[in-house]
Amino acid sequence: MTGITKVAVLGTGVLGSQIAFQTAYSGFDVAVYDINDEILAKAKDRFADLAETYKKSGVVGAADGKAMDALGRIRYSSDLADAVTDADLVIEAIPEVLKLKQATYEKLGAVAPEKTIFATNSSTLLPSEMKAFTGRPQKFLALHFANQVWKFNTAEVMGTTDTDPAVFDAVVTFAGEIGMVPIPIHKEKAGYVLNSLLVPFLNAATELAAGGYADPKDVDNVWRIATGAPLGPFQIYDIIGLNTPYNILSHGDAHAQGLAVWLKENYIDKGKLGVASGEGFYTYSK
CATH class of the missing domain: 3.40.50.720 (NAD(P)-binding Rossmann-like Domain)
Incomplete structure (x- = not known):
């Protein structure tokens, strides 16, 4: 106790x-x-x-x-x-x-x-x-x-x-x-364990979409199919909600801040915040 x-x-x-x-x-x-x-x-x-x-x-x-x-x-x-x-x-x-x-x-x-x-x-x-x-x-x-x-x-x-x-x-x-x-x-680590693994993964996915290399849904598809994972990175984004990743990117280096701008202009400013708002990279019913 x-x-x-x-x-x-x-x-x-x-x-x-x-x-x-x-x-x-x-x-x-x-x-x-x-x-x-x-x-x-x-x-x-x-x-x-x-x-x-x-x-x-x-x-x-x-x-x-x-x-x-x-x-x-x-x-x-x-x-x-x-x-x-x-x-x-x-x-x-x-x-x-x-x-x-x-x-x-x-x-x-x-x-x-x-x-x-x-x-x-x-x-x-x-x-x-x-x-x-x-x-x-x-x-x-x-x-x-x-x-x-x-x-x-x-x-x-x-x-x-x-x-x-x-x-x-x-x-x-x-x-x-x-x-x-x-x-x-046992000692301080930015990102702890989970986000030390997760944040670079999500950032890599964002770079692919923001750079015009592949659409978010296709990024998710290749990750799920090739690895057997239940969710792709942009599905994870929607569950987390886009505001937290945006805040993290905004306090990063110049490259990270550029990704934050892309996320804000294309999704957050349009009210697409993820599952909680009913739409993010995907659309959700209540």
């Missing part, structure tokens, strides 16, 4: 909502925070959709009322101090923009209880880039989930040189308690 019973999740986007729902599904009380009530209203619809997804996906117990019970353990707040009141653990899942995360941790550190552990779900940024802004570097680390957490249930745990080993161990244990397979990472 970790002593973690109350969890707050900051951010109700694609992955933030999944983390919050999986945590509530595992029996924890969860507060979700976002910047205004309009976004939270949309989040409620997202959580309802997740409950149905768990049922349709055959997640154990979902059809027997466990999914609906999880909804009852989630509360919503657009007030940061209220959201983290008495939280044992805060999981931050806001956009992949370093300055935004740093500013959020400054605010969080001022209102969260002294006992609270902070964990960033950042997919590529290093926790050491944020630790000074938390006010509690010994209680701060990264806890990174893969998209579709009910199915791809890894949780990468990565601390900094300041992270208390007991805090690290507690978060590893917590990850197991919510049905994840913990992947302890």
Whole structure:
């Protein structure tokens, strides 16, 4: 046991909502925070959709009322101090923009209880880039989930040189308690394990499409047929949502920034954000 019973999740986007729902599904009380009530209203619809997804996906117990019970353990707040009141653990899942995360941790550190552990779900940024802004570097680390957490249930745990080993161990244990397979990472690595493999793969696919070498669907076809993989890179893009890859590319070198521009002009600016918006590289029905 970790002593973690109350969890707050900051951010109700694609992955933030999944983390919050999986945590509530595992029996924890969860507060979700976002910047205004309009976004939270949309989040409620997202959580309802997740409950149905768990049922349709055959997640154990979902059809027997466990999914609906999880909804009852989630509360919503657009007030940061209220959201983290008495939280044992805060999981931050806001956009992949370093300055935004740093500013959020400054605010969080001022209102969260002294006992609270902070964990960033950042997919590529290093926790050491944020630790000074938390006010509690010994209680701060990264806890990174893969998209579709009910199915791809890894949780990468990565601390900094300041992270208390007991805090690290507690978060590893917590990850197991919510049905994840913990992947302890022994020292900091940008991209962790998953995205150290995934991001170069997606970037290579983007370069092929942006450079006019092959259409996205054909890139996906050759990858699936030639390797037996269930999904091609652009199908993966749509599941992730295009905003996060765009943010990552935008903070890369000049070549990466050029790919970001292509992604923005051809897809994001047209409202094609992936599965969540109903269209990305492919079109999806509700």
